[in-house]
Amino acid sequence: MTNAPALPIDAVIPQLRAALAESGRAVLIAPPGAGKTTGVPLALLPDIRGRILMLEPRRLATRAAAQRLAETLGEAPGGQVGFRIRGEAVPGRRIEVVTEGILTRMLQSDPSLPGVGCVIFDEFHERSLDADLGLALIVEAREAVRPDLQLLVMSATLDAQPVAQLLEGAPVIVAEGRAFPVETRWLERPLSGGTRLAVEAARLIAHAFAEETEGTLLAFLPGEGDIRRVAASLGDLPAEIVPLYGALPFAQQRAALSQPGPMRRIVLATAIAETSLTIPGVRVVVDAGRARRSRFDPASGMSRLVTERASRAEAEQRRGRAGRVAPGVCYRMWARAEEGAMPAFAPPEIASADLTGLALELAVWGGDPAQMAFLTSPPAAAMAEARALLADLGALDAAGRITPHGRLLAGLPVHPRLAHMLAVAGPAAADLAALLSARAPLKGDGTDVAALLRAMRNPEMGAIRAEAVRLRKRAPKAAVPGLVAGAMASLAYPDRIGLRRPGEAPRFILSGGRGAALPEGDPLAAGPLIVALDLDGAGVEPRIRLAAALSEGDLRSLHEGRITREAVCAWSPRDGRIIALQRERLGALTLTETPWPDPPVELRAAAAVEGLRALGLPWTAAAARLRSRMALLGEPMDDATLLADPDWLLPWLARARTSADLRALDLTEALTARLGWEGQQRLDRLAPPHFTTPLGRRVPIDYGAADPSIEVKLPEMYGVSAHPTVAGRPLRITLLSPAGRPVQVTTDLPGFWDSSYPEVRKDMRGRYPRHPWPEDPRAADPTMRAKPRGT
Known part of the structure; x- marks a missing residue:
C-alpha cells in the first residue's frame, strides 16, 4: 500500500472494526471529506474473509472509487480491486465496487453470495430504489443463509437510527468531517417567483468566481439543460467551463475529475458530484438549491423528472465539497430565512x-x-x-x-430482448438468438441476417451453432409458431422496426424515432420494412450493420396492440402549409396516411400558430408602428412572447392554410383588438400614432428608434416656438428640404431657430429660391407651397 495521507475517518476505524467483529453489522455516519469511500474498505481488508463488495449509486462513482482504491494499493484496477457496472467488469480479488443494481442480480442468482465476506452500502443517504431493494434483500439473505456476512451502511447525511433499528440495533459510529472550515454565504433576500434559475445561477457563479480568486468553482444545478444554459452564459469568463452529468460520455466526465490546468476551472454539475467523486482543487461551491427527482404520475402511468427544492441534508453535502483541500466558501442561491422551509432529507425514491x-x-x-x-x-x-x-x-x-x-425471461441466458423472442417464437428462434448474442461475426456478405442463418452450417460458426443448440434445448414451445427471421427479430427489437423514407437513398426511420441507413446497393434496401439488429452508433443517422426483412402482414399480426390511430392537424415546415391527415402509427412510423377533409376550426387555427412560430409574425409597416407604440406600455412585444399565449390571434387565423396566407396576415386589427377599448385609449394618450403639423397634416410617429421621431419639411414648421413632446420626451424631428432631403435633425426646435437656421436659410435660398425662407421663422406662417413663378 502506498503512503496515503491521513483521513478524518481514521480516528473511528478501530471502533468500526470492533463493531463489525462483535455484531457483524454497523452504521457509519461520516460527513463529506471524511474519506469513508477510500479509507474504510482498505482498513477492513485484514478482518474480512473473502471479498468486500461495495455499492455506489452511480457508474461514474463506481469506476472512480475503484480507481482510487487501486491507486492507494499501488496498482491498477484488476488486481486486488475491481469494479462492475452495466456492460463492463474488471475483476478484483479482495474488493469489488459495483453499482447498486448489480447486487440485486447477484442475490437473485445466489442469495448466499459465495466468496463475499462483507457488503458495504456507500452513500446510502441518496436512498435510491436499487439501494433500498438491495438492503431489504440482503437482510433476508443474511438471516436465512449467511449469518456470517458482515454488513455496513455508510452515509454522509442520514438519520442513522431507523437504519440501525432495521439492522436489529446495529451500532452507530459517527466520524468527524472535513479538516477545513467552509464559510457559507446566502442571498440577502429570496428570489422572486418569476426568476429564471439558469439566469440567476449564472449571475451568482460569475460573482463568486470574481470574489474568490483561488481554486476550482463547483456549481450544483438540477439538470443537463440548466448546465448547458449556464455554460452559454459564462462563456466570457476567463475560466475552463467543464460540465458533469450522467449522460456525458465517460471521457468527458473524466475531464472534471482530472487535475486543472493553468486556467481556473468552473465545474457545472448535477447531483452526480455530491457523493464519492473527487473533483480536484474545489475551493468554492455555488448551490442553486434545486434537485431533480423522479416522480410517478398515476394519470400517465409513467415516471417523470421534476425539479424540486433541495433538502437541507443535500445542501450540507454540497457545501462540504468546498472544504476538502483548504478553507472554502459556499454560496447558496437562497436566503438564510428560507432554510426552515426546506425538507430535512431528500425523499426516498421508493x-x-x-x-x-x-x-x-x-x-x-x-x-x-x-x-x-x-x-x-x-x-x-x-x-x-x-x-x-x-x-x-x-x-x-x-x-x-x-x-x-x-x-x-429472467432465467434465459441471453439479453431480455432475445429472451422474449425465444419465449414467443420458441426453439425456431434459437439460431437467431445465438447469432445476435455473438454480434454478427461474419462480414462482407451484406447486412441480411438471413445470410448468416444460412451460414450456420459453416465450420467457422461452430461456437455459435453450439450456443444455438443450448438455447434450442432451453427455449419453450413457440407461442406463435412458424415465424420467419424478420418477424422473430421484430419481437426482440420492436423499437428498431424500420420504414424506408421517400427517395432513392436507402434511409429508414426506426420505430423508436431514430434514423438509420443501409449501405448503397444492399439487397434489403429495396424493401419497405426492415428490423435493424445492429447499428454502428455513429452520427445522427447511423449505418445499419445487420438487419432482417419484415413483411407488413407479420408487423400487423405481431404488433397490432402497438399500432395507434390518430387524426393530425399540424403545420408542416417542409410543405409550408397546414396538413390534416388520419394516420396509423407504430411508434415513430407512419404506416398509412389519408387526408382528413374537415378538421375542426380550432385545430386549424392552432396549426396556423405553429406556422407563425416557424415563419415569424408578418410585420407590415403599420403593424410594426403599432407594436413599437404598445412596447411603450411596458409589455414585451417580441414574437415569442406574443405567440406564447396566442388566443388573441386565433380569430384571424381560421381561414389560413399556407405560408402565403400567413405572410399576408395584417396584425394591426388583431393587436388593436388585443388592447381592448381602454388599452387603446391609454395607448393613444401615452403614445399617439401621429403628430399634427401646424398645417393640420398628420405625420406618423416612428416609435422604433431610441426616441419617437418624425420627418417633416422645414417650411411646414414655421411658427412653432416650443418643441413638441410625446410620452414625456422631446420628439426627434428630421427637417427636410422642399425636395425631401434631410437638412437637420433636432430635439430642440427653438434652439435650431436661434443657432443653425440662419446658415440653413442661406443655403436653402440658393437651392430653392421659389420657397419662402423668412428671417424670423417663429413669426412666419407654415407653408407647403412655393412662390408663383415671376414673384
Missing part, C-alpha cells in the same frame, strides 16, 4: 418512483414487501399499479405471483 421493476424483482424473489426489511415501505397504490402492469404483460398471475413466462 416513495415516488415507478415500482414496476421493484414489483418484478420481489415476485422473482418471492418476498412480501410488507414483511421485508424496507426502510421505507413501498406505497400500496404504486405497488398495485406496478403489479397490474406486470399482470398485463403476463409476468404475474392473478394472485400476483411470478408466472412461468416472467421467470423464463
